Amino acid sequence: MAEAVGQMRVSAPPPELERIPLVANQRDIGWLSDKIAGVAEGKTPLWWWVAFVPSALLLLLLLTMITYLISTGVGVWGNNHPVMWGWPIINFVWWIGIGHAGTLISAILFLLRQRWRTAVNRAAEAMTIFAVMCAGIFPLIHIGRVWYGWWLLPLPNSNSIWPQFRSPLMWDVFAVSTYFTVSVLFWYMGLIPDLAVMRDRAKTKLRQFLYGFFALGWTGSNRHWSNYEKAYLILAGLATPLVLSVHSIVSLDFSVSQLPGWHTTIFPPYFVAGAIYSGFGMVLTLLVPLRKLCHLEEVITMRHIDVMCKVTLATGSIVGYAYATEYFIAWYSGNPYERWTFWHRVFGTYWYGGMAMLLFNAFVPQLFWIRYFRRNLIAVFLISILVNMGMWSERFVIVVGSLYQDFLPASWGQFRPTWVDVCTYLGTFGLFFTCFLLFLRFLPLIAISEVKGVTPQADPHHPLGGAKVEERIPDDE
């Protein structure tokens, strides 16, 4: 096989077979450095401040709400019998779901050799980290007495009792903290060559020192690249089962219980599909305006937006299929409690949640079958927001919709969020956007060296990479 390849002659492909380039206008690799690193250099643009000030204020609101909650008690929330989980757990599941797109793009699409991922993976990974931070706050403050939060760690508490590992809540602690740590490692590893780019461009002593320090002395040595690429591949291979396991384990928090609406085996794959769906929604929400504001239309091209819309369509359809299966099984099982819960999802007190979930998750993404909607940036942006509203509704339906009426009418009740619930949720947007904007301002938002690697200039067998046309492919001895 190798022999045969060695004998083959290559010539430039005919123009009609040439792929649509990932970077428009045949920009050279130096241009990519200037353009991408430029976003984090120079004077801070006005739009950044316009976005940052409200974000920072919302972050302040979050801190105020958490202080109020801890100093007063969980009674300030709407959580009460029978809906003990309420908004905090909805928000936890929602945020952590959003985080899933980052790892999907960086790990799974890497293993699948989807080269377009290079333009969006850095921002998506950053989004993951910040979304998991927002998510992690909720279970911690939801335990009520936060100062006992350390009981979740494998440490003996004051009575020398260890954590109870037969509970999925304990599995969740390990899943979420591993997810956060590995996402940070993956992100940082991808950043090392780009921090070296920033180091070599830095004008001030402080920037030189800081970028240089975190670049760890990266020189671009091919002996280093060789180990680096292998490590990246292994990390991608490890992050792939991780991303699938995290939301599966989150779903086990629900499905290991006996409650109608929760006790189903479809939950793990259904949660993972929903997570990736909402994550792509958020990636589109962020990148559609960003590519315009940072003038990166030539790097994050319409082709990138188009592919991400297609992923949204695919995962949205999986979610829709999961809904159909759930409803079918609820009816087919003949279980009256199951039937009751599912009927009341769309026709009960919280019918609007169930309707929003069906409409926004199963039907709205179907618009992406039509090319017009994938090409119209305003439509993409609006749909991406509906996607996340839909996914929030889904979490609401699952948490509140299953808890407010279970087996006995004695444990029926209503749920109403308080202003503290609403403000805490809004506050997490402050945390998310503050972190994201700081990331944009100080780090390259696109993986510079990875995008360089997918240009034709980087390919030693392409005429733009310096290859002579009709040249023999180097033989493998």
Next chain:
Amino acid sequence: MNGTSKAYGMIAEFSTAAGVLHAAEKIRDVGFRRWDVFTPFPVHGMDKAMGLKNSKVGWFAFLGGVTGYTCGMLMIWFMNAVDYPLVVGGKPMFSPYSAFPPSYELTILLGSFGSLLGMLFLNRLPRLHHPLLKNKRFSLVTHDRFFIVIECDDPKYSETQTRKLLEEAGSAHLEVVEE
């Protein structure tokens, strides 16, 4: 600190990926040992052109993963079945099924650390001080240039011969870098 600076090696600049790839093949065939190619991104086929073997990072990741899984299982068994057995919901004190998810996560966690730290160890990073990093021209390596560096410590190195070789390989710019 005797004031005289020793030469570190000769750097040769190339402007295209194909150029540096073919030059690397020539250097490999001459039989140099202490030399390296520096590129802004990993160039496809360069490992073969340099004659590098498969990276050993996988062993570090594997070791991390095995450690993670073993520690997870042992930890849960010790905590829930040995040190403080407590009946919860009539479930067994230890079951590999319920202990699997946390152990699985620990496998991935330590495997990832193994991978990243193994990569840094094999590359002898962090190394913040390096003769090449002081060179103005060399800083273009993170921008759009490609370099081949042959160290003076290489037994085959000779100022004139090596210069000639690199020029023939198509380098547009040659420079000797001080230690």
